[in-house]
Amino acid sequence: MMPSPAWPALSFAEATARLTAPGSPFAVSEAVIRGVPTRIWAAAPPTLREVFLAGRRHGEATFLVYEDDRASFEAFARAVLALSADLIRGGLRPGDRVAIAMRNLPEWPVAFFATLLAGAIAAPLNAWWTGPELEYGLIDSGATVAILDPERFDRIAERRQACPALARILLARGTEPGAESLEGIIGPVSAWASLPPGELPEVPLAPEDLATLFYTSGTTGRSKGAMGTHRNGACAVMAHPYSAARAALRRGEPVPVPDPRAPQKVMLVSVPFFHVTGCFATLVSALSRGSRLVLMRRWEIARALDLIERERCTSAGGVPTIAWQLLDGREAGTHDLSSLEAVTYGGAPAPAELARRLRAAFPHAAPATGWGMTETSGTFTHHMGEEYLNRPDSCGPPLPVCEARIVDPEGRALPPGEIGELQVKGPNVVVGYWNRPAETAAAFRDGWLATGDLARMDEEGFITIVDRARDMLIRGGENIYCCEVENALHEHPAVVDAAVVAIPHPTLGEEPGAVVALARGQDTSEEELKAFVAARLAAFKVPVRILFYDEILPRNPSGKILKSELRKLF
Structure with a gap:
């Protein structure tokens, strides 16, 4: 796919209106879901x-x-x-x-x-x-x-x-x-x-019957089961085809029409199925469209290059780390990667330079990114091709059945360009948390989900995530809630105070680092503490560095640890 010199041939609003009009494969209608009027895909599978x-x-x-x-x-x-x-x-x-x-x-x-x-x-x-x-x-x-x-x-x-x-x-x-x-x-x-x-x-x-419980880490350190319905999961089959259709229209090309005689699309899969991206955006979508899934036992770039060449994979990706490694593999020139038509990623921050390098290395492959979370059943925003290259810092606009707003701490909607908490609504937003009525009530109100992400939105609805209000970091696509790791550190008898912060990483996005203070007269080592955490939590949650602080960690007047000060130590 080569960039069009006349891009955009259609404005974002014109393309959206044409694609979502009645009679279109992507027509949008409305249904009342749990008492809330909600946009839905008219042609989406009901279950x-x-x-x-x-x-x-x-x-x-x-x-x-x-x-x-x-x-x-x-x-x-x-x-x-x-x-x-x-x-x-x-x-x-x-x-x-x-x-x-x-x-x-x-x-x-x-x-x-x-x-x-x-x-x-x-x-x-x-x-x-x-x-x-x-x-x-x-x-x-x-x-x-x-x-x-x-x-x-x-x-x-x-x-x-x-x-x-x-x-x-x-x-x-x-x-x-x-x-x-x-x-x-x-x-x-x-x-x-x-x-x-x-x-x-x-x-x-029925569409609103419960179908899934995907577990997402909570700010209390305990995982929560997000209650997903059949409608939530089935929405996934519309997301990528819609995004591809909008990108084509804006390039001045006709909307792609499925051709049963065309070569089969082949997806290299390294994203775990136990994540909503792997299950809904990948597995469910591929089953619906007739795509082949090439599964990897674990991500290894050498094996990935072999499989792309052998199976003629048309798409690959996952977290930005994988996209960077595919670039390295392309530059090595040891394998034929000409079959790739898309390199997609999400789940962790990605620099604008990544999109530009992907376009230069794979001129016929469209870079793509998006944003979603367990509670949105995966993809909520998405853009690709020229749209993405034009706004490489953005995770894209919401899908047309999805609504988003940016609010201040009092819940008031903010104008375009202002930073506040991202709240979302749509047919892919889950019902709530399994057996957790209080946490459900706090996060889900009148159909809107408070995401805990800080973001801004421009006049056309393109969203840019700028920070996370919740105390969480993302390591190569895996969510790590700092308090969960802090709780594990606090279990060690020598530790009297602990805080976990994000350490920037060039490909993983972030890694966990910890600062601890020891009780008087106690002693331990960095390696001992790492092993202590590793015995209690998954390996990706273990801090890569642990620093020792000579006194109780710095706090503000309300008693909250000043993590901004601790980040400077790394």
């Missing part, structure tokens, strides 16, 4: 079951690739229906929770859609969590079934007795006492195509 059925219509085209495993859309559908039927026979009822904790294996999307078709609620747990963190997720969700890979099983095996609701564990790619073999139900990936066609469960599903 994730329709997304599953749309995927099955892609038949024998390849859907999932993982190392030597390959599964077609039809083979995937048969595995989903076989597992869903087994879950129902095993006593799973609508509204029950099924925890899914595994790396990006082909079995992950099978477990996810099998759960939804049974009318249950999928509770994806962070596969990087430690045993205590996984135990918390199982207990908090009240999961009656857990579908795990061997590594996650090892972490919770000794903790099963602490999870009284957990009646059944299905183990992918392994056998262990106390767990049923998932292969015993659906077979290995190579055998999915030989399974019976299966029948769709006769379970009624």
